[in-house]
Amino acid sequence: MPQMTRRDFVKLGAVSAGALGTTPLGFDLAEAVQVQQNLRIDGAKEVHSLCPYCAVGCSIIAFTKEDAKGHAKLLQIEGDPDSPVNEGRLCPKGATAMQLAISSRRVSKPLYRAPGSDKWQEISWDEMLDKLAQRIKESRDATFVAKDAKGNTVNRTEGIAFAGGATFSSEEGYLAAKLMRTLGVVHIEQQARV
Numbered sequence: 001m002p003q004m005t006r007r008d009f010v011k012l013g014a015v016s017a018g019a020l021g022t023t024p025l026g027f028d029l030a031e032a033v034q035v036q037q038n039l040r041i042d043g044a045k046e047v048h049s050l051c052p053y054c055a056v057g058c059s060i061i062a063f064t065k066e067d068a069k070g071h072a073k074l075l076q077i078e079g080d081p082d083s084p085v086n087e088g089r090l091c092p093k094g095a096t097a098m099q100l101a102i103s104s105r106r107v108s109k110p111l112y113r114a115p116g117s118d119k120w121q122e123i124s125w126d127e128m129l130d131k132l133a134q135r136i137k138e139s140r141d142a143t144f145v146a147k148d149a150k151g152n153t154v155n156r157t158e159g160i161a162f163a164g165g166a167t168f169s170s171e172e173g174y175l176a177a178k179l180m181r182t183l184g185v186v187h188i189e190q191q192a193r194v
């Protein structure tokens with residue numbers, strides 16, 4: 001039996017579509033054109049941004065449209081084909097970036113699990129920030145080293161480590177590094193180096 005090449009297959013599809021309006025696989029081309037015309041991103045606003053997940057820094061395009069109430073609705077996020085970094089591609093993680101904004105499973109309130117407990121409980125942002133401040137102070141007080149073994153003044157906090165995120169802006173990175181160094185933290189890392 002003669003083998004059909006990919007080129008033959010495409011030619012056959014074109015001939016059949018011209019004659020019948022359908023492809024050999026039975027797709028209705030008129031319907032396909034209609035679907036293309038009804039793309040949900042048709043007329044949407046394109047906003048260029050970066051994938052927030054890792055230091056590769058792939059460019060993304062977010063498509064938004066205003067709903068009846070005038071609120072911007074996120075329709076789609078995809079790789080930016082004009083980016084020299086990712087040329088339109090996204091890894092599986094980046095391809096799910098839209099879930100960051102719309103997933104119903106996204107945690108949107110602080111959750112706290114007390115020591116020994118097997119349950120998470122919702123607490124307010126104020127409570128969470130107070131707890132964080134309290135823990136940082138306790139750890140710093142417990143692990144602060146004023147002088148090293150040779151008697152050199154070092155004033156460092158060895159019990160806390162900090163990792164910055166790859167999506168920090170320069171200003172956020174500057175602020176975070178300043179705060180950590182003010183606390184005496186020396187174990188400072190950046191996601192971009194991990």
Ligand code: SF4
Nearest residue numbers: 051053054058091094
């Ligand atoms: S798409 Fe993947 S590789 Fe690109 S920045 Fe996001 S997580 Fe990193």
